[in-house]
Amino acid sequence: MLTLVGITLFTFVLLRMVPGDPARLILPENASQAEVLQMRKLLGLDEPLYTQYFLYMRDLIRADFGTSFQYSVPAIELVVERLPQTIRLSLAATALTLALAVPAGILAAVRRQTFCDFGAMLAAIFGQSIPNFWLGLMLILVFSVNLPWLPVSGASTWLHYVLPTVTLAAYLMALVARLTRSSMLEVLRQDYVRTAHAKGLAQRMVLWRHALKNAAIPIVTVVGMQIGTLLGGAVVTETIFNWPGIGKLVIEAIWRRDYPIVQAVLLLSAFVFVVINLLVDLLYSYLDPRIRFQ
């Protein structure tokens, strides 16, 4: 909660320091001084900073994020309207990560020091080294320009999901694969895994039931901390693929100095971060019943 208040203060002060007058950006270029002053009054920019912040916080408590300077509708409406697209993209990326990176990490750990291990880890270190904005461009180059298989931009059919999802998921996949491997290696040496093997359980059962559940805690922790990266990746991915989500919205809002939208998105992403990490804490006690909350 205190974190969230800190975030509101930070974004508020930061964005009010932006040079350039939003009133002038909205009005036509030849607007008179009087018109500018009137617009500033309308937007509430003529009050001193601390009053502006106080009013902002008062509205925030009533779930009012202010009105977009550009579109003259509540900022929260614009964000809520775009949010599902970003959530869908993030879920697709997360699903891809779980479906590919976790099994790859397990395989690398089980077949340690083999071609599988080497190949998976090489792919992972490459995945961590390629910046997502370049990966996106290269995917467009190969799959949309050279091979006309996939669309360059938009979000209408499932084909539109392929390239953005891969772009967004690449870094997370690399990270999760490496973490899964090292965490599994740690767990596979434990006595309870040997016991499970000794009592004749199938390898599959031992890995998924006994080992993975215990190896999951560090993986889940780091993934929770990476939610910020995922949201940042969404900003990049949505810009490259012209994806109509909040990432694109916030970039446009920053250019147009549309503070309420920027604040709403920043606050929302911080809120998502806090909630997800709370869920991660709750997940601990499911993964390891010995962990209980005081």
Place this chain on the structure above:
Amino acid sequence: MTETGVVATAHLGANGRDGRVGRSLLRRLLKNRMLLVGGFLILAMVLGAVCAPLLASSDPLRQDTANRLKPPFWETGDLRHPLGTDPLGRDVWSRVLFGSRISLTLGLVAVAVSGSIGTLLGLLAGYYERHVGDLVMRLVDVQLSFPVILLAISVVAVVGRSLPALVAVLAISGWVVYARTVRGSVLSLKGKDFIEATRALGSGGLRILFRHILPNCMAPLLVVATVQMATMIILESGLSFFGLGTQPPTPSWGGMLAEGREYLIAGAWWLTTFPGLAISVTVLGINLLGDGLRDVLDPQLQNH
């Protein structure tokens, strides 16, 4: 960090005094293949940056509209522009070479600044747990809940585009990792007997922190700094990609990507491929180096 980690770090500190320990550390460093490959890639990049004027095929800023958008030499046979030219007829190979100067310098400066700030705050937060510690960790929490790139974009939009502003943004984005790492190390070192002993001998807090605790945090710090160098280079290119980094016409990798992006659909693939490749190879080299260093210096964190 547990005993083994501290012992390994102590080796590092003893490097100068005990030749044998130094040699065995050097041998372990040389035996690590990741570290060697990474080191080689970085060395090549640094050499390229330093010798850019010698290796460049033309002036990176010289425009030549008669020869605009030329593909690389294997498609044209023209060796004057080995990697082709951009929409203004500037030589891509030369621009990639000179671009490395911006990326590497900014990366280094950003790591130095954010590392110093983060280390100092981490030391204080770990040692004076109650007052400074709470405040610093609260700040860390606030910052971690923002997407870094969004934070950086917002800050640059506020302070405007300039080199000091860019360094400041990169430093602000990076200090958190150092602070957390160092604080963790300090917390585990604080209770150790040798610190107790120093305190019993009458050393003050700051002396203990900088003379006795800091040297023992060096191994994890070095690893974090290496990985952060990669993050900083990516972040700088990302900012330039959004048009918020280095000012044109100064060649920077991210800026070249942004300029080349519009010509991608038209088929001018070389404009985006080569600068991106340069970023990726540099970051790959640094990541390999970082992994290698971690394996050698910090056995506790080893990936087995």
